[in-house]
Amino acid sequence: MTTLDPQAILAGRTPGRPSIKLMVGMVVTSLCALTALVLFALLGGGANFFVCVGLAVLPVPIMVAAVLLLDRLEPEPTRDLVFAFLWGAGVAVLGALVLNTLGLKYVTEPVFGDQGRFWTTVAGAPVVEEALKGAVLFVLLWFRRNEIDGVTDGFVYAAMVALGFAMMENVSYYLQALDGGGTQRLEAVFVLRGVVAPFCHPLFTAMTGLGVAYAANRRTGRVTALVLGLLAAMLLHALWNAGTLMGAGGLAVVYALNFVLLVVLLTLVFLERRTLVRQIGHYLPGYLHTGLVTPQDIVMLGRIPLRREARRWARSIGGKGAARAMSDYQLAATELVLLHRRMDNGVIDVPFFARRRGELLRLMVVARQALAISRIPAGPAAPPPWGPSGFAPPPG
Known part of the structure; x- marks a missing residue:
């Protein structure tokens, strides 16, 4: 292997x-x-x-x-x-x-x-x-x-x-x-x-x-x-x-212009983040049948605080290795969404899309497997805090 x-x-x-x-x-x-x-x-x-x-x-x-x-x-x-x-x-x-x-x-x-x-x-x-x-x-x-x-x-x-x-x-x-x-x-x-x-x-x-x-x-x-x-x-x-x-006056005018442009640029960044969150909810449901995501996982992937909470939960059940696996899963899922967006925009071809998607899905599978076998022996693991998920360890 x-x-x-x-x-x-x-x-x-x-x-x-x-x-x-x-x-x-x-x-x-x-x-x-x-x-x-x-x-x-x-x-x-x-x-x-x-x-x-x-x-x-x-x-x-x-x-x-x-x-x-x-x-x-x-x-x-x-x-x-x-x-x-x-x-x-x-x-x-x-x-x-x-x-x-x-x-x-x-x-x-x-x-x-x-x-x-x-x-x-x-x-x-x-x-x-x-x-x-x-x-x-x-x-x-x-x-x-x-x-x-x-x-x-x-x-x-x-x-x-x-x-x-x-x-x-x-x-x-x-x-x-x-x-x-x-x-x-x-x-x-x-x-x-x-x-x-x-x-x-x-x-x-x-x-x-x-x-x-x-x-x-x-x-x-x-x-x-x-x-x-x-x-x-x-x-x-x-x-x-x-x-x-040009002295204090000229500098103040140019500084104000730059500050306004910075605010505009940061606004574009935040709007793009909101768009990406919506696209997570648009593209990932197509993978529900694979078992790689659940509806609750899609919600988690669309919110940074929940992503952070998921990594903390993974660390609590399996240490650093599980936290790393959760991070890999989150990033692979996000890359998968971006891959779909690039395909829809027509900037990549079908063979590249298929190869790249296969790599990302395989990484998501391996990350889930790593979470399934990474367990801290002391006591039962808590369920994921964001709701029912494929990450939840089997009872007992």
Whole structure:
């Protein structure tokens, strides 16, 4: 009997070790990030560098946790998220450092003279940086299209690459602040970039993420969506950079615009979650005859608190292994719903649908079997708290 690799099935990849392409990508992006840090260290030197790195890292765990909180129904593969973050912190930052410097020296300064730095900040940098950040989203669209199921996934991947980029960029900004105005200047820059507006870079790149999400889930208008998404990211970034140069009033206006757009984007994410819950109730009843789900299980799968309660119940009857099996079951069922949606949208063919559905159903079967044999000997197991379910252990 072949041993299942649940994580590979859920991630839609070939079981076994990570692909060579992913491993090479991880190495390259990490080396780029280290190179950028070395350059910043040479720029700042001494203790200032470590202080600035600490301040740049400080908001990142909070922001990453907030982003992942939006993606609880169908979490993205960890290795893909890490790759996106490292791309932002490595390839995008190092590429932007080189291209922005060259653009300033050979384009904007020769053309605009004393205004060259202004035009690099307002026009050059947004184009370069959003193109470099967006590039990894295009890579994911090409190689991992089936992992991008909608607005939420596009936003999550965009936010991860942007958070990596912002973290490294902030090291540079904080070093420049210390060099140009001491600790008071550093405090002001940290409050702006690390406290007041840490969501700006994720918001800019989220526009590209929306275009990528549309292209991954529709058959027409893909190129238009990608171009418009990237242009919107560049425009928002340019407006923000211009606002920072126009005093408190200009910055306040641009900040308000960004905040409104963030609320709109989060609203789209929550509406998409509600749609997914409805689709769970639409597609999964077709599998009632298989015994893999009951009506009560469908209710549980559509509510995050009940999913969490189900994992706690599984742990109570069978420990960590049972909790892992319950998690695999929940994610496989959700992936099955998303697979049906992609089939209805016409973005996958019948052979792929059949193969992928078979993998997910097999994982659901194995997860149920794991729950059936995982028992804590001490005392009878409690029934599932969400009602009659195929997960309930047999009496006695």
